[in-house]
Amino acid sequence: MMEYDEKAARATERSYLEPEIVRQRIRTLDALALRAGERVLDVGCGPGLLAHDMALQVGVAGRVVGVDKSEAMLKLAQQRCAHLSQVEFKQGMAENLCAEDQSFHALACTQVLLYVPDVKQALSEMRRVLKPGGRIAVIETDWRSAVLTSNEQALTRKITAGWDDAVPSPNLPVQLGPLLREFDFTAIRVEAIPVLNTSYSADSFSAAMAKTVAAAAQERGLVSEAEARTWLDDLKRLEQARAYFFCVNRFLFSAVRA
Numbered sequence: 505m506m507e508y509d510e511k512a513a514r515a516t517e518r519s520y521l522e523p524e525i526v527r528q529r530i531r532t533l534d535a536l537a538l539r540a541g542e543r544v545l546d547v548g549c550g551p552g553l554l555a556h557d558m559a560l561q562v563g564v565a566g567r568v569v570g571v572d573k574s575e576a577m578l579k580l581a582q583q584r585c586a587h588l589s590q591v592e593f594k595q596g597m598a599e600n601l602c603a604e605d606q607s608f609h610a611l612a613c614t615q616v617l618l619y620v621p622d623v624k625q626a627l628s629e630m631r632r633v634l635k636p637g638g639r640i641a642v643i644e645t646d647w648r649s650a651v652l653t654s655n656e657q658a659l660t661r662k663i664t665a666g667w668d669d670a671v672p673s674p675n676l677p678v679q680l681g682p683l684l685r686e687f688d689f690t691a692i693r694v695e696a697i698p699v700l701n702t703s704y705s706a707d708s709f710s711a712a713m714a715k716t717v718a719a720a721a722q723e724r725g726l727v728s729e730a731e732a733r734t735w736l737d738d739l740k741r742l743e744q745a746r747a748y749f750f751c752v753n754r755f756l757f758s759a760v761r762a
């Protein structure tokens with residue numbers, strides 16, 4: 505199971521500061537339509553980028569609580585939001601939220617559920633802590649929608665198939681609508697957010713993911729260290745030839761708790 509140590513947390517933070525993920529946060533904030541004074545929960549808050557932006561919207565009369573299982577991520581989040589008295593971070597699990605029933609007006613869970621073995625338990629917890637009429641925004645990636653240039657097609661197939669097995673839900677978006685309905689969420693809306701990289705720059709989303717996905721395939725014994733390196737080097741060569749292309753779709757689900 506993918507764990508975020510200090511190195512992985514910093515790599516995610518860097519790639520999540522890139523324009524394509526900044527745009528995703530703007531769309532998440534638009535969907536949640538936060539108001540001053542509201543209480544918001546960020547489940548799997550990571551480096552606290554969204555929590556930071558949400559805190560500016562709810563203001564000092566509001567409250568943003570970020571929960572994450574990774575200590576390294578929480579450290580980055582705390583540093584980022586140290587100047588914002590309306591934000592607090594707690595170590596915890598999406599499947600067992602340390603929060604009272606019906607205590608939040610809104611909740612975000614972006615790029616987290618694919619890692620959670622029991623998605624239904626996490627959704628049940630999110631419903632429990634939201635007030636009736638509370639808004640939710642969930643973002644998930646469908647890794648089966650990934651498009652990538654590569655001169656190493658056989659390795660690409662092995663490595664991407666390895667990612668399919670490395671996370672519990674690599675294509676959760678196709679199930680999320682019915683799952684949200686099952687947990688009494690209504691007014692469900694979904695929009696696609698493509699993450700397109702035509703450059704393999706060091707901090708781009710796809711460069712960070714390529715390293716993560718290659719490492720996961722290597723860890724599972726699907727490719728050797730040399731094969732993982734060959735695959736990554738090919739991506740660098742494509743960049744030098746200005747032939748690099750990557751795109752994957754993320755999906756933003758917004759809904760209201762009945």
Ligand SMILES: C[S@@+](CC[C@H](N)C(=O)[O-])C[C@H]1O[C@@H](n2cnc3c(N)ncnc32)[C@H](O)[C@@H]1O
Pocket residue numbers: 508516520547548549550551552553554571572573574577596597598599613614615616619620
């Ligand atoms: C890809 S990062 C996304 C971070 C943040 N939501 C964002 O979009 O910027 C995934 C985060 O989910 C956290 N995570 C994974 N499984 C979790 C679980 N079961 N409970 C709480 N956090 C979890 C990880 O530690 C990591 O910080």
